[in-house]
Amino acid sequence: MRWFLRHWYDIGGVLVIPTLLWAMLGNLPTLQLILVLNLAVIFIHQFEEYRFPGGEPWVLNEVFMRKGNPTAPVDRLPTNELSSIWINGMAWVLYFVAALFPDQVWLGLAPILMGFPAQFVVHGIITNRKLKAWYNPGLGAVVLGHLPLAIWYVVAVYQEGLIRWWDWGIGILLLGFFMGFVMQLVGFHILAPRGTEKHYYAAAEYNKWDRVRRLQRAGITPGTLSASE
Numbered sequence: 001m002r003w004f005l006r007h008w009y010d011i012g013g014v015l016v017i018p019t020l021l022w023a024m025l026g027n028l029p030t031l032q033l034i035l036v037l038n039l040a041v042i043f044i045h046q047f048e049e050y051r052f053p054g055g056e057p058w059v060l061n062e063v064f065m066r067k068g069n070p071t072a073p074v075d076r077l078p079t080n081e082l083s084s085i086w087i088n089g090m091a092w093v094l095y096f097v098a099a100l101f102p103d104q105v106w107l108g109l110a111p112i113l114m115g116f117p118a119q120f121v122v123h124g125i126i127t128n129r130k131l132k133a134w135y136n137p138g139l140g141a142v143v144l145g146h147l148p149l150a151i152w153y154v155v156a157v158y159q160e161g162l163i164r165w166w167d168w169g170i171g172i173l174l175l176g177f178f179m180g181f182v183m184q185l186v187g188f189h190i191l192a193p194r195g196t197e198k199h200y201y202a203a204a205e206y207n208k209w210d211r212v213r214r215l216q217r218a219g220i221t222p223g224t225l226s227a228s229e
């Protein structure tokens with residue numbers, strides 16, 4: 001369990017290979033091809049956030065979602081390994097199911113809109129402003145992957161006459177359910193508090209991407225960490 005909690009994004013990095021082979025060799029219709037590529041990009045996005053260059057745990061806990069007791073260990077809340085694996089693993093499910101059923105445009109719109117504009121707003125605007133930077137882990141995959149795929153998808157569904165007004169409504173509601181229920185309620189308010197004693201981030205994982213220097217450059221005092229191995 002401990003190994004899986006700390007290496008789920010490495011598994012995603014490996015899954016990029018069969019996913020891209022599916023896209024290249026599967027003779028897929030256009031919409032399914034886009035959604036399969038979108039699945040590959042979410043694997044890359046998460047790998048960028050947590051493995052290379054990494055740093056997403058402290059970006060979330062000390063920059064994007066900073067709150068709570070300033071003297072408490074910052075590697076436990078508002079996110080930790082337990083909440084991270086839940087939220088990102090459920091994203092795998094959403095993106096994969098959409099790729100399996102490409103004719104359901106409302107289903108495809110949810111992960112497409114999650115990649116762009118949602119992820120772009122979080123990574124490209126809010127986090128960069130707080131961090132006083134032009135880049136943060138995950139932004140590369142958003143700009144180079146999610147953004148062009150979102151444009152391609154929207155153009156394709158209109159060109160093929162497959163989208164209806166209610167597809168937009170249901171797709172946005174599904175995205176709202178994922179962000180409100182899966183992420184906020186279950187991930188941050190139910191699982192994250194339960195993970196504070198055993199599933200806080202390892203120091204080596206939490207300090208990636210030159211944490212202390214980048215926080216200080218942004219005018220943020222780095223918080224204290226748990227006695228993590």
